Amino acid sequence: MSDKIGVRSLPAGIAGVSVGQIERRVGADEAPALAPNARLRCIGQPTARINGHAKVTGQATYTVDVKLPGMLHARILRSPYPHARILALDTGPAECAPGVRAVHVIEHPIGRAIEIDAAPQSGPAGRELRYVGDPIAAIAAITPAAAQAALERIRIEYQPLPFVIDIEAARKADAPRVFDHTVRTEVFGGPATQLPQHGNVHGPDASASRGDAAAGLAGAEVIVEGEFRTQVQTHCCLEPHALVADWRDEGLTVYISTQFTAGIRAELAAALGLPLARVRVVVDAMGGGFGSKSRIGNDVLAAVALSRAALAPVRLVLARDEEQIDSGNRPATVQHIRAGARRDGTLTAVAIEAYGTAGVALGAGVGNFAQSIYDCRDFSLEQSDVFINAGPGCAMRAPGNVPGAFAYEQIIDELAERLALDPLALRERIDSSPVRREERRIGAERFGWSRRQPPGSAPGVHKRGLGMAQSHWPALVHTNCACEVRILRDGSVEVRSSVQDIGTGIGTVLAQVVAEELGLTPGEIVVRIGDTNFPAGPPSYGSRTTASLTPPARNAAYQALRKLLAAIAPTLDTTPEKLTMRNGRINTADGRHSIDFREAARRLSTEQIGAVASRSDDYGGFGRRTGDFAFARNALGGVQFAEVTVDTETGRVRLERVLAVHDCGRPINPRQIESQVHGGILQGISYALFEERILDAHTGHMLNANLEQYRILRSREAPAIEVHVLENYQGNSATDAYGIAEPAIIATAPAIANAVYNAIGVRMRTLPMTPAAVLSALGRLPQRS
Template sequence: MAEVFWPPQGSASLLGGEHNRIDGLAKCIGSAKYAYDVVPDNMLVASALSCPHAHATIRAIDLNAARNMAGVVAVEPLKKEGDEIRWEGDLVAVVAGETEAAVAEGLAAIKIEYEVLDHFVDDTDLDAATEANVTRPAGRNTQLQNRDEDADQEFERLFNEAAVTFEGHYGINVITHMCLETHGSTCESQGDKLVSHLSTQNVSGTPGQIAGPIGLTAQDVTVHCDYIGGGFGSKFAADAWGVTCAQLARNTGRPVKYMLTRSQELKNAGNRPSGFLRAKIAADKDGFVTAWDSAHWGTNGTSGAPVSQGVIPYVFNPPNRRRVATGIRTNTSPARAWRAPNHPQGCAITQTAYDDVARHLGLDSYDVFLRNLSTVGERAPIYEDQMKLAAKLMDWKAKWHPHGKGGQDGSVVSGLGMAIHTWGGGPHASRATCKIHPDGGVEIFLGSQDLGTGTRTVIGLVVAETLGLELEQVSVQIGLSEYPSSGPSGGSTTVGGVSESTRRAATAALNLLLTKVAPRLEADANQLEAVGGKIQIQGNQNRNISWKEACGQIGISPIEAQGEYAPRVTYPRNYDGKRLTDNGVAGVQMAEVAVDTETGVVKMKKFVAVQDIGLIINRKTARSQIYGAAIMGIAYALFEERIMDKATGAFVNAELADYKLPRLGDTGEIVVELYEPESEYNRGVIGLGEPPVISPGAAISNAVCNALGKRVSVLPITPQRVLEAISGGA
């Protein structure tokens, strides 16, 4: 019988190879249908009206004129009289109509009277926020080597005795998710059934969210999402717009498409909290951080939470540490999970401080990071190994110069920076059904989704590897809530979840097949294996039958088998030292930049990412995932930010034309190294989505600092901020 655990490193036929996506062609030629592309006959379009005020109450709302407009079919209020609006751009009412133009006129005809209230949107200035009474304590905690000492006195002593002591200010602005496909859905209602073509990271989890509010039960709602144009953590829920679209389809009896506009998307559908930090840091002459005393703050919108204390300082755990966290409530929309929640900000506002230790002592940043690895826990040797690899790929030693002492070519200076990160990436719950048909066809079904990361291909590869087939022989069916349920795709949990359930389902199906085939080969099923499109006696290539012939033994009904991974349910995870999936990775990144000191413009020269992810299923898409993360990291390091107008509370750059993102010409050379020694391979599959997006902010900031000899405190590092840092003292 076939064994469920992965083949030993080097012996797999497909796993770990370079494979094109099975949906690559469909995406390239446009036949792949996203929620936005679904256009049923007789469809209505819907759009929402946004509130222009950052803080207001609704005094009166009159939808009658809108309802009477030609071409308007339905108008749904989302807010009622007396409701409080807490951020600019919040959605107030929805109009559905025959054409976009009719809807636009309908929206313009809605009459709303607001009572405008005071607002607060500045998350950068803790003193101003305290004065405005919009802060809330978000925890403080102290760790001392000499536990019994008084903290104040002990920190004072540590700072007095240190080789170097300095105060630093660091920060990172709010950014938005900027999904290329905005949030929304196209809904079709048929009697008591409803199909929602929802742009979602959570196919299995959203039917119930839609059903309840519109008076159906989850069994009557099907969520369908074959392709999604970006989610990054912001598309787990059906959301008010998903429910309203379904309601409109039910009420009108016609299909309805309701997608957010670009500015509504940016203002409502996801942003990443800001992080700002003041720290006093002490280090010995080798750059070992002996004491860390910090206050950090930031906003996640109206509830006012900063980034978690757990990432302050990030990865490193200095022996003496005090941290105080403060949240700021702002009139901005609630944050949503953004690729590796908390980690990119934690890294950006603390590993910059570690780099400043090197700057103040005139040491090589690499040596300071190395020196402090003794505080990172059990993964220290892996970091050290990865740092060596990254340094070699960057040619760090040859290129290194102390901060600000690299010489100038015209007005251009260059620099190096690095950062390290960690993430979990263990599997989410997942179920899969594998079918083997009597004619040799193979199908795998999961209520999972492919965010564009290559999940569909990974599932196909696992089935093909298990059954000894080619990838093209497997039909992968995902993206439909009617399939066996699988977890939401977030937190790098997908690849572990789907590969474990798929491997178990395919192995179980194969074992049923082997039982049926055994008599033909006059062997015991336990002696058989599926290799190279054949079923054969293990290790004996001469006694075999082809896959098709083998499937001919199945009979009339296809073989169907289930596989499952459920957290907290015990599996023989350490059977013979092997396992299918695991949790926890390291990762090291290095950046090389050039800075034009007259204009403040920063250019990426080279970016190196070394990443462990356990066992690699598809080397090509794994690498692509890291390229994407590096580019997303370059985006928040150098370009993107949500710009709030303090005077009006408006999000002023909430359009693609004004919200700055990098282009391919801005990314420089990106080098990806997948770190997969046998010890990592044997851990099984671990998620990759989050980890490589964590370090770029700090690595790039550190490179800019190394080039200039001055710290540009806050990300993104715009030309304006570079020039201000050069002319300022810091």
């Protein structure tokens, strides 16, 4: 690789508004400047997804469809108690049950907060079980039924312990302790400073605070204040967590429904003391993750241990109730916000006190939404985790920012009303993002925002309301990320990366990017992904996949093409620098020769040539780098408008229409982007109106651990959705593309809440906004004691 740096002039600005040029210093191995989408053939086109045919015909192979010769089936024994100590455990009777091939006891469970100075425990006796469903042991047998039957033969003596389920009860000084010792603080994307812990309360973390919020509030001319509560939401991937572990002398292969093949390989290698090169992780079709399939869990380690013990492949697929109880969730939050402003709308100070619960895990914060989206000098955020005896939370689509935006965008709406300003006009004062300004302009016009009436002024029983809210999400880039492009002697082309397609269509995007560079069509590119035998790609979380992988994919294609030109130049009696490629043809400078790509490949003296490119830094540098990823200098925005009808007799909120305007840098596949925005909005509506994990206070059991009583939005509740995506050029990388998945969900719930307020004149500060909650807010239901 060359160290030479050159200056490139790259497109910059928003298409349709103003696109100019920006000069960037870039490495010589970087592909040349890419024109705006209007002048490209493949990038920016709504290419049909390359694995679509397999998916509509039932041929796509998901992890649950993987069958290996001699494969065993595993089931997991789980705690029936919300809090108990194991006094004795005897697996003997299970080991000799019919069909059983291996038994594994989980002594040191992962995926939860870690106590710093707990006494080391050896053997299963003494282990504390901390929630109903906490895994205890796993059995591999020749059928799932035999494994299940054998679980019942494991003899356990439990000592039930006092437990706490309710977040308010858990905060009290005399509440039963979920952890006896202080747990290790974890912070996303940065070094952790150990936080204090009192009882079940870990924190507060005030690291996002700046200025003097108390003084700012004292000097404010107007103050609005409110307390907001959000519920636990579960991921509900339709494909359950699933894996087939195949331990052999030569190494371990794991077929797994995962959002990050390379990450699973690294975690497994570290956990098992194996070299990376001896672990292979594979996923073909993948049935949804939404954050819950990002890391290894107890199920993964158990299946691997069983395979190692049984010397056979072991399949482990969670049942739906296990999915609901023990595969992660979006933590609940309570947020108390005070916001102060001057009469002209200037935001002078914001103070937020938040606590939340991720059960036995950390991570119930409110994200970086309030601290980042609006100009505000004096800002304080104090947030704590509260432990309860419930299954661990984990990342779920825009973790933190979803509950954070639900609260903060309602406070801003309230502030606008107090200042007698239109919510859009207030944001013109406090939001310095030029991208969101354009998004508000487009959205207001297309949505017909001028139809909005004063809150609660709609006549009749069915009241219509309009509301809006904004998105903010960091633009993340996984820098430990590479891609290979191979040109074969018959002119076929392969793009290879370990990246997984979780349904977002990254394979199609890679085909478009490589085809653009090589003058081919996306259908001519063979996409090989979802296997750690290929160069390590990025995870499919954090809205970072496209941003991370498309620049090295394009650069690898560019470099492979350079190698092809160098290899064939002598056969055309010329030198490589005198060859140019245009519209799939390679021409000599003197115009005497012109051959197509396939003919050029045929002149190779070897079967294939190729190049592997790694993700280079954003051309303007990164804002902050931490471990394997970095924060881009830009952020991702988005504005959503919602129109609702509230039936004031039944309390039912009906979404009539949602209009979304988003940005993700350079859009590569507008149709797939539209699909993802639909997904964000529909999950956001579902979160706002329907979903809630319900735990029984007396037993700690989840009462709706299924897919009918845990209510999710269905087709008849889906409103008309319009999506508009900006082309926002920033000259940041070889593709200038960023992500969309998370920005698409952040604004939805607050836009709905603001629309409901506009309809009925009563603010819904608690999620979900069920009919009972709406009637209660309207004073038409007696308050439950």
